[in-house]
Amino acid sequence: MPPRLTIVSPCYNEEATLSHSAGALSAFLERMISLGKVTPESRILFINDGSQDQTWPIIKELHRTCPYVDGLSLAGNVGSELAIMAGMMQAREYSDAVVTIDSDLQDDLDAVEEMLDRLAEGYDIVYGVKVSRAADPFLKRTTAQAFYRLQQAMGIRMIYNHTNFRLMSRRALDALALYPERNLYLRGIIPQLGFPSTTVDDVIREREAGTSKYNYRKLLLLAVDGITSFTTRPISWIIGMGLAFLLISICMAVYVVVSYVEHLSVPGWASLMLSLWFIGSILLLSIGVIGQYIGKIYIEIKQRPRYHIAQFLKHNDDDR
Template identity: 75%
Template sequence: MPRLVIVSPCYNEEAILAYSARELTSLLERLIAAGKILPTSHVLYVNDGSRDRTWELIEELHRENHFIDGLCLAGNVGHQSAIMAGMMTARDFADAVVTIDADLQDDLGALEEMIDRYLEGYDIVYGVKVSRTADPLLKRTSALAFYRLQSAMGIRAIYNHADFRLMSRRALDALACYPERNLYLRGIIPQLGYASTTVDDVISERVAGESKYTLRKMLLLAVDGITSFTTRPISWIIGMGLLC
């Protein structure tokens, strides 16, 4: 049985934390009772420089619930870096790490299936969105357009996958060797080369609060994702310059 750590980045999530902790605790208890994970498994909330009471609530939850731990970053470093910080902290004492956003829009049933795939021998299990009807139209349309653009540029990535995934310790050790600072984990992780598979992820409505991924943040992430893995945009610019 593996020791599982669920890494959950948080930015101004005070409205959802109590619900999130309750649901993840219930999931861990169910998996422990089924003999799929060790009783020392837990949740690691990563406070990404929140401006509300997020960190205070994480501290309260930690005192009341032995399944809850917290990591407080010095400032707001961004979603990708917060996930990376959580995974690199957890890899020292976890056999497997699952990353999931604190709003729990991702399918917790898929998380349980990820554990099953890990027990079958897979080092990386991706949650792939099979339904995005719960997402706003703009987010859904822009995300699908970006995935197609990545594919057209030859970037190796998992279609319709965000950051809901399981990674084994050895996969995390390999990820730790990458020196990138402008992180785009959705492009780096498929390059690791370990045995991987996917599970279906049905997105649900947010229970409370609102998404912190603004259009600006999505565009910046898209730019990082494209410029970090392909030189085609530079080639296109040179070609258009010569043509002009």
């Protein structure tokens, strides 16, 4: 029996792209239904992540006019990761599988059909892996690849060149629901679930309209979250730097003593100041890294809700 599929798509100020995205996703669902790969009860769930434009009114109108479109509005902006989590947790209650895809539809929709084939073969998680990032700007493409390599160097279990384009089965979603952390980094959590997984190729395309909401500041914050949520290796590096500086200090002490005995010591204001600035910057950097971990502990122990749902629009199965 084919699965009941829900396509979850987070939206933040996407009024320029929603109509096109809804049309393309609806046409895709109709094709999958006609091929018998998903049930007629399959849906598209747009998540309004506290948008400040007409995104939510457009979603409500699409829900009224299109039998496939449902809508979930969050009470405020919580970020892409939590918005996706909210959509997946809402959809898992009535879905056999969920696909997450950005509302700009730069990811390859044809890859979703291949994901469904892999699901039928017994895989619970299917990752969309970017085989070409030619549509991304050079700087974004370069920094993203550097970030993936840094994650691998730090021992984080992740899928190279994978963002949030993936399919998850119902039991994988049930397992994901057991992870209560507030500092959410789905690309690191989901590979830890342990269920059978595979990948499909994802060729990135140009946006049809609008601009990307992921600026370099947000990408940097995401990188920091990804590293500090899944590895303590930066702290280990700090310890290593401390030991290295201890050895350098011992060598400098020997040099100073020898210079004093041999009457070779010369006032070295410049070298002294450079040393102070360098060591001071290392200390501040180290304190900052440790502070990141302490800050995350602070957020986690408060156990505040990750998001609040303002409104949920859902078609009944007999609405067709």
